[in-house]
Amino acid sequence: MPALINVPAKAKRGGVIEIRTLTSHIMETGFRHTVDGKLVPRDIITSFTCRYNGDEIFRADLFPAIAANPYLSFFTVAKESGKFEFEWIGDNGYSSTASASIIVE
């Protein structure tokens, strides 16, 4: 599934940077019924992780009350040039990844 990632291309060493992520997912709550009364099974993203050069720097658990196409924004300190890796894990074996690189001067 496509994702939109916003990581600054360049940052100063020790500077605080904002990372914004948006991914495509229906986030079906599992509480809704179809017109003929059948329960629509839950289908959500349950976990999001961000790694910075392999180290986990941010993790979030997601729940049915979170809207479709979850948007997450968080901050970190720019320590060294390298790569951010993002991973979304969810129901029915859902897994999606994305990455972005940064140059720290």
Place this chain on the structure above:
Amino acid sequence: MRVWRAIAAAALLAAAPALLAGEIPIDARRSGYSFMGPDTRAMQDDDTSNPGMLFVLEGEALWGKKTGNAEKSCADCHGDARSSMKGVAARYPAIDKALARPVTLDQRINRCRTNHQQATPLLYESRDLLALSAFVAHQSRGVAISAGDDPQAKPFVEQGRELFMQREGQLNLACTNCHDDNFDRRLAGAPVTQGQPTGYPLYRLEWQTLGSLERRLRSCMSGVRAQAYDYGSPELVALELYLMSRARGLPMETPAVRP
């Protein structure tokens, strides 16, 4: 007696402009964007927070994907959408020469699929159709709307205008009663807009997904307790054409975000 009749006639004449308030002057036309709060505006303005852009990305992938018995992709005929599709959505719905009636962008995509790709048409409001039309319409972002300029389209614009002015449903309301006469007021806390279709298909927070102008029109129709026209019906296409011609000159915003 004659004096009273003259006074009554004068009073009627004085009241006439208010009764015929009707259409919005060209320089007073405003996109739904101007009725939104700062948070929703910020969401639309930043392409990495606008969820509609996820559909544009999906549409871009579909544009290059070969499909149907002809094993052709959109790109095989139309090339780079950034140049070939620029300004196209601002002209839709447009007259299809073979059908001699206007077709929406969704219908144009499906006609291309059946005629040139020999593929099955995509269902209205299906993810793939919304993604493709969002991708195509996104190429017109910032382009001034010019739909309905074609002289052949005039009778259909007029049909759409009549539907817009026609009261319907158990609440007996016409589109014009809210969107010409009462915009900038509130309906159950939500602002009533002018109903200018500048950013379709758009991401509606209430829907939690992207949706077409036809979906929006149909939800207004069920709102006034009327029987909504079917997707792709000539009435909805005419309404869509009238709305686009009514928004003439406003810039396209696809994919817009609305509450």
